[in-house]
Amino acid sequence: ETQIASLLKSSDLFPIPQSLKLSYGTAGFRGDATLLASTVYRVGILSSLRSLKLAPSTIGLMITASQNKVSDNGVKVSDPSGGMLSQEWEPFADQIANASSPQKLVALIREFVEREEISIGDGKGEVWLARDTRPSGEALLRAAEIGVSSVSGCVAVDYSSAALDDGANGVGGEKMEVLKGYLRNLDIEIRNTGRDGGVLNEIVGADFVQKEKVVPLGFGVNDVGLRCVSFDGDADRLVYFYVSSGEKKIELLDGDKILSLFALFVKEQLNVLDDGCCRLGVVQTAYANGASTDYLKGLGLEVVFAKTGVKRLHKKAAEFDVGIYFEANGHGTILFSEDYVSLLVDKRKGLSEGSDEYNAVSRLVAVSKLINQAVGDAISGLLLVEVVLRHMGWSVQKWHELYKDLPSRQVKVEVPDRTAVVTTREETEALRPLGIQDAINGEIRKYKRGRAFIRPSGTEDVVRVYAEASTQEDADSLADSVAQLVK
Ligand code: 16G
Ligand code: ZN
Numbered sequence: 001e002t003q004i005a006s007l008l009k010s011s012d013l014f015p016i017p018q019s020l021k022l023s024y025g026t027a028g029f030r031g032d033a034t035l036l037a038s039t040v041y042r043v044g045i046l047s048s049l050r051s052l053k054l055a056p057s058t059i060g061l062m063i064t065a066s067q068n069k070v071s072d073n074g075v076k077v078s079d080p081s082g083g084m085l086s087q088e089w090e091p092f093a094d095q096i097a098n099a100s101s102p103q104k105l106v107a108l109i110r111e112f113v114e115r116e117e118i119s120i121g122d123g124k125g126e127v128w129l130a131r132d133t134r135p136s137g138e139a140l141l142r143a144a145e146i147g148v149s150s151v152s153g154c155v156a157v158d159y160s161s162a163a164l165d166d167g168a169n170g171v172g173g174e175k176m177e178v179l180k181g182y183l184r185n186l187d188i189e190i191r192n193t194g195r196d197g198g199v200l201n202e203i204v205g206a207d208f209v210q211k212e213k214v215v216p217l218g219f220g221v222n223d224v225g226l227r228c229v230s231f232d233g234d235a236d237r238l239v240y241f242y243v244s245s246g247e248k249k250i251e252l253l254d255g256d257k258i259l260s261l262f263a264l265f266v267k268e269q270l271n272v273l274d275d276g277c278c279r280l281g282v283v284q285t286a287y288a289n290g291a292s293t294d295y296l297k298g299l300g301l302e303v304v305f306a307k308t309g310v311k312r313l314h315k316k317a318a319e320f321d322v323g324i325y326f327e328a329n330g331h332g333t334i335l336f337s338e339d340y341v342s343l344l345v346d347k348r349k350g351l352s353e354g355s356d357e358y359n360a361v362s363r364l365v366a367v368s369k370l371i372n373q374a375v376g377d378a379i380s381g382l383l384l385v386e387v388v389l390r391h392m393g394w395s396v397q398k399w400h401e402l403y404k405d406l407p408s409r410q411v412k413v414e415v416p417d418r419t420a421v422v423t424t425r426e427e428t429e430a431l432r433p434l435g436i437q438d439a440i441n442g443e444i445r446k447y448k449r450g451r452a453f454i455r456p457s458g459t460e461d462v463v464r465v466y467a468e469a470s471t472q473e474d475a476d477s478l479a480d481s482v483a484q485l486v487k
Contacts, residue, residue, distance in 0.1 A: 003120055003152050004106055007045070010150040011102040013221075014038040014143060024093045027084075028076025030065045033136035036073055037143045042096045043075045044127070044147020045109065048154035050089065051125035053118045054080060061148070061156075063131035063140045073136045075144070125154035126398075138162065145225040149397065156225065157395040162187040163386065164228040166216045168205025169194035172235030172378055179379060186386055191218040206232040206239045206330045206378070210255075211410065214248045221247075227396040229385075231378040236310075237330035238378035240385065242396050253400055256284070256292035258385060259326035260402050262334055263301055265388045266322055266367070272360035273347075278340060283316045283325035286427045286453050290468055292328075295403040305426040309458060310375055322364075333376030334384075336368040363391075406449060407472035409479040413463045413486045418456040421463050421486070427455045436485060443481045447474045452482045 016038040022029050029039050043061060051059040060078035068074070077085040077093075085093070092112050099105040113120060127148045131137035141160055148156035165188050167173015173193035180188055192204045201207065204216040209230045215223075216230055224243045228250075231238050240253035263282050270278055281302040284293060288305075296303050302320075306312040310331050317323030321340040326332030344361050351358040370387070372380040389399060415421075422432040430437045430453070444450040452467040463486050467479035 004110070006150050006152065007106050007109065008102050010146050011038075011041070011105055013146065014041040016098075016100060020098070022094070022097045024090045024097070027066070028062075028074050029093075029097060030068060030072060030074035033065075033071055033073035033134065033140070036075070036136075036140060039097050040075045040140045041143040041147040042099075042105065043077060043093065044144040044149075044156070045151055046089070046093055046096060046147075047077050047127040047144075048125045048148045048151035049109070049113065049116075049118055050077065050079070050085070051127055051154060052120060052151070053116055055125065058126045058128055060128050060130070061144050063129070063134075063137050063144065065132075065134065070134055071136075073134050073140055075140070121152050125151065126157060127154065128157045128159050130159040142222070142224070142226065149225055155395050155397045155401075157393060157398065158227070160187070162189065162226070163382075164188070164219070164223060164226055165190045165382070166204055166206075166209070166219065166228065166230040167192045167194065168208075168216075168231050168233050168235075169198035169200045169202070170205065170231065170233035170235060172231035172233075175235065175379060176231075192216065201233045204230070206230040206237040209241055209250070210239050210252065210329050213250060213252055215241075215243055215250055219243060225397070227389075229378075229382055232330070235378040236376065238381045238385075239330040240396060240399075242400075251397075251400055252405075253396065254289070254405075255326035255328045255330040255332055256289050256405075257400065257402065258330070258381065259284070259324055259332060260292055260295055261385065261388055261399055262324050262326075263296060263299065264402070265391065266324065266334070266364070267299060267301065269360040269364050270322075272356050279321045281317065281320035281323050283313045283323060285313065285327050286455070287328040287466055289328060289405045289408060290449065290451055291403045291406045305428070307425060307427055308455070314375065330378075330381075331376060333373060333381070334367060334371045335373055336364075341365065341368050406468045406470065407475040408466065408468040409472075409475045410467075411465045411479050411483050412457070412460070413465060413483050414461070415463050415486065418461060418463050421454055421456045423453070423455050428453050430454050439485050440482055443478060443485070447478050450474065450478055452478050454482060454486055 014037050017035045047059045047061045057080040062076050065072040065074035095108050099108055129144050131141050145156045148154050165176055169192045173190050176190050192198050229240050241250040244251045282296055283304050283306050285308050306316045313325035317325040317335045321337050323335045344365055348361045371384055423430050444452050447469040449470040454465050457464050465479050465483045467475050469475040469478050
């Protein structure tokens with residue numbers, strides 16, 4: 001039922017133009033581009049179903065009208081072999097492309113899914129999307145993406161590689177405009193550059209997105225499913241997100257998730273090298289989502305904790321050969337010790353070009369050059385995320401699935417004297433006021449997967465409270481009751 005509701009909802013976004021009559025033809029559907037959004041959306045659904053039917057397998061969806069005039073466009077599907085969609089499915093393609101209402105569309109899909117015995121929900125479907133350079137391609141690709149992901153358990157991987165960038169109306173947006181000119185094979189559309197009258201950090205930017213978990217200004221329903229990234233005002237933090245439904249809700253990929261992606265990638269290269277002598281470590285703060293810490297430990301990584309603030313994390317990361325640090329709010333980088341980089345460069349000399357080991361060494365050396373090892377910054381962070389996603393062949397959705405965040409809540413409490421709160425070195429427990437930690441522990445014990453801590457802010461005259469638990473309701477209520485203890 002939720003599957004049907006989701007299909008009805010998404011198909012409402014793509015009403016079928018009157019008197020449209022299409023046939024899959026020799027190479028998919030083609031026509032005037034302005035008439036094709038509903039068709040492409042529906043072909044997205046078909047591709048997901050095809051992927052589930054042949055699971056595990058990847059289906060290709062290409063938006064192109066080949067040699068037709070530029071105002072035309074089209075869509076075709078390829079099977080896992082890389083060849084054309086099996087002709088047996090063409091009649092179904094014709095039927096759904098021409099279904100005159102969302103209800104008829106859903107009925108056709110339902111009947112087809114039953115007949116073909118396609119299991120929706122448990123299977124993992126994947127559809128790779130690409131397009132030619134027609135100006136209508138971008139919007140149609142979005143329609144395809146929505147179609148693909150409206151079938152539950154299916155993800156779209158966008159190989160046309162466009163990303164949206166929220167510059168927080170700060171310096172980052174401006175600099176990205178410059179960088180854009182140098183980037184090939186990566187289309188970035190920049191919003192909130194500050195030039196359109198937007199105010200720095202107001203309802204925009206990484207801090208807003210990470211704390212509020214809603215879209216920044218300038219983003220909305222038309223961006224559903226697309227890979228978006230937000231910088232903060234001075235472009236030293238970044239978080240990714242995608243719009244998850246037609247509303248303002250987002251799925252957030254915070255600093256913890258960026259850390260996890262980087263750690264996984266670096267570990268993968270070290271595994272190829274079978275390099276037991278490289279000490280790889282990751283550094284988090286008390287704000288790291290518990291699920292991220294579990295994930296990183298599950299990878300067999302050494303996870304250490306530092307006090308809030310880049311300088312503290314940086315110092316700890318520098319103790320490793322390769323140290324990766326990120327705050328949940330998106331500050332972070334990867335540090336390579338000089339010795340380790342020289343060792344890699346020497347090692348490469350003895351390897352044959354193009355071998356797995358050679359490539360792994362080259363990737364690590366390239367990362368050490370790409371990332372800003374001084375303190376990290378949003379632009380180099382973005383470039384590395386994009387490179388790693390491309391390397392993995394992952395969509396932002398697939399990356400998000402690395403682990404599921406525990407629900408969390410942050411609140412701040414105004415107090416007469418915030419220095420009355422003194423914490424342990426890693427800020428996970430309060431030493432003063434005396435007795436408060438016992439009281440906090442008492443609250444934590446009431447919740448499944450409960451965790452909470454308090455710390456005096458280093459930048460504002462407040463005490464911050466962080467809480468997480470297995471449900472959002474519990475996280476909210478734990479945060480509230482701990483805040484009461486602080487007051
Ligand atoms: C500063 C820190 C940031 C930290 C935040 C915590 C740097 C460059 N920036 O913005 O890392 O997360 O403060 O603020 O170190 P808070 O102490 O008010 O919670
Ligand atoms: Zn900043």
